[in-house]
Amino acid sequence: MKQFYLSKRLINRFLGICVILVACLAAVLWKHPEFHEQSGVVPVESEPVEIAVNEPIQPIPLHLKLDxxxxxxxxxxxxxxxxxxxxxxxxxxxxxxxxxxxxxxxxxxxxxxxxxxxxxxxxxxxxxxxxxxxxxxxxxxxxxxxxxxxxxxxxxxxxxxxxxxxxxxxxxxxxxxxxxxxxxxxxxxxxxxxxxxxSLYTPNSRFDKFLRGNMAALSYKEKEGYHIFKDYGCASCHQGVNVGGNLFQKFGVMGDYFADRGKITKADLGRFNVTGNPQDKYVFKVPSLRNITLTAPYFHDGSAKTLPEAIAVMAKYQLGRQLSPEEIDLIVKFLTTLTGEYKGSPL
Ligand code: HEC
Ligand code: HEC
Structure with missing residues (x-):
């Protein structure tokens, strides 16, 4: 009898733990973007959930108080x-x-x-x-x-x-x-x-809506592009609110961009012109990638005519990688989602 009582208590406790575990799993899945996509649950845009905290990029504030x-x-x-x-x-x-x-x-x-x-x-x-x-x-x-x-x-x-x-x-x-x-x-x-x-801030890009919890703001391919951007290390330099603009980095970490391009100018020396420190040669502020599809040509020397070209150069000289045309296309798709609004209208 005593033995039966004990095992009944054990079974009850086991069941209790199971219930807690299932609840936890459901909560984790609920938070997971892919789960939303598969289940077709779309958070309503006008009721943004909390801002995603584990992402390397943060949304631009929706309103700034200015005189x-x-x-x-x-x-x-x-x-x-x-x-x-x-x-x-x-x-x-x-x-x-x-x-x-x-x-x-x-x-x-x-x-x-x-x-x-x-x-x-x-x-x-x-x-x-x-x-x-x-x-x-x-x-x-x-x-x-x-x-x-x-x-x-x-x-x-x-x-x-x-x-x-x-x-x-x-x-x-x-x-x-x-x-x-x-x-x-x-x-x-x-x-x-x-x-x-x-006052020239451009909030409410599709990517910012995504960061604010609207999983449907990005297409599957745009999300794929963002995953590549993070997985390959672009986000180690292009990060923060401006997807850039918060670090200095050398242009040519994994290869000599300037030797390959030729004809080095004073402006190519970058940060060195400000500090005089030899380690700052060819170092630049990592530029923002917000609204990037609108601002070709790219780089301080205007050498990349198109975004795919700029991405291929970045992958080669900053990451030592050669990207496939498909990967480049997916990154372009992601970067397109960074275009925001100015005075309430899309840029
Ligand atoms: C002849 C073209 C030209 C004119 C005129 C001009 N700019 Fe610029 N602006 C540039 C260039 C080129 C750069 C990059 C300069 C550099 O990196 O040394 C720049 C950079 C900037 C930046 C820095 C952006 C950043 O995020 O780093 C700001 C801000 C800016 N300009 C504001 C102004 C303002 C304000 C005026 C008028 C008082 C002005 N510009 C006039 C060409 C111009
Ligand atoms: C090690 C740091 C670093 C990494 C990693 C990096 N970038 Fe950059 N990125 C820079 C710097 C620095 C520049 C400015 C180069 C210049 O013109 O002098 C830049 C410039 C750019 C530009 C041109 C911006 C403009 O306004 O002209 C694009 C686009 C870009 N990066 C995209 C990417 C992508 C996509 C990846 C990943 C494949 C990537 N970057 C990886 C540091 C980095």
Whole structure:
């Protein structure tokens, strides 16, 4: 009798553990993306679940709180050729919002047709980058504005000149006066443009919807592409909110890109031009891959005309791998899902 009682208790305990295990398994499966796909359960988009925490990429915030007056003033300045020495070039000349925040040229034409020494970076999402420019030569957006104003290949101007020109326009005097106690100064101009640049974020890409729990936001092939991107190690460099923009890395980790390309320029030395440290030769800020399908040609030297070409170069020189055309195509499909929205409309 006692023996029977004992084994009954054991059986009950065993059953209890089984129930817990089954519950745990169900919970794990429920969280697993493939399970959702197979079972056809699609989380409703307007009710995002929590953001995926184990992914190397994080979504762009849906809303940023910015001073609307400064954003509007910064936009006006961004469009204004008075910021250039001979009133011919504005920031927007090279950073066109209709074409991904760039001009899609290998090198851009600044004042008097001078060619920039590197390919134009997009201004979209630049506020999420840890430093600005290919070589990280600007620590902040304000410092970057300063460089663009002075650079002979960009606006070729200086602050005294720009401030005195803007002071001739009553509208600027009024707008600056409303927002800044000192009115039109070098600092207030930089602050307004930098605030506007912070407003150039592009949330709500299909990939971000996926990260927010909408498993149906990506097709099966786009997910495959993302898995390759992670498995092969692209995400070890292109990661974070901007899928890049938070590390420096050498261009040519697994092969000598520059020897193979030939004709090395000063700009090819990258971060070395900022630090003077020999270890920083050919080192660049890992660029963001957000909206990447819109910003060809690629690389600081504008050498890759297409995204598949850029991916093949990356695989070869950064990872020592040769990808099949199918793998490249899947990565392109994934990268296409990184295109977001600006002011509520798809870019
Ligand atoms: C002649 C074309 C040209 C003009 C005009 C121009 N830029 Fe640029 N911009 C570039 C190029 C080229 C780069 C990359 C520079 C580098 O890496 O050294 C760049 C880089 C940037 C970046 C860095 C992006 C990042 O994430 O690292 C920002 C921000 C930017 N520009 C803003 C501006 C602003 C603001 C103005 C106007 C005051 C301006 N640009 C005018 C060509 C231009
Ligand atoms: C070891 C770090 C590293 C790895 C791994 C890496 N990248 Fe890059 N990626 C970079 C750097 C650095 C650059 C900038 C190169 C330059 O132009 O100077 C870059 C540039 C790019 C660009 C061009 C961006 C632009 O705006 O011009 C693309 C596209 C890209 N990478 C995709 C990939 C893909 C896809 C993979 C995986 C197959 C990958 N990268 C792996 C560091 C890396």
């Amino acid at each position: 609307a007056g400064k954003v509007a003033l910064g936009e006006k300045l961004f469009d204004d050729p008075h910021l250039s020495h001979n009133n011919t070039i504005a920031c927007v000349t090279c950073h066109n919002f209709k074409t991904g925040g760039v001009d899609r040229l290998n090198f851009s034409r600044g004042m008097n047709g001078a060619l920039t020494s590197v390919n134009t970076l997009t201004v979209f999402n630049s506020g999420f980058n840890f430093k600005l420019n290919w070589d990280g030569s600007a620590e902040t957006l304000e410092e970057q504005v300063d460089k663009a104003i002075h650079n002979s290949k960009d606006l070729n101007a200086n602050w005294a000149e720009v401030v005195s020109k803007l002071k001739k326009y009553p509208e600027y005097v009024k707008l600056f006066g409303q927002l800044y106690t000192d009115g039109i100064t070098e600092d207030s101009i930089k602050d307004a443009i930098a605030t506007f640049e912070l």
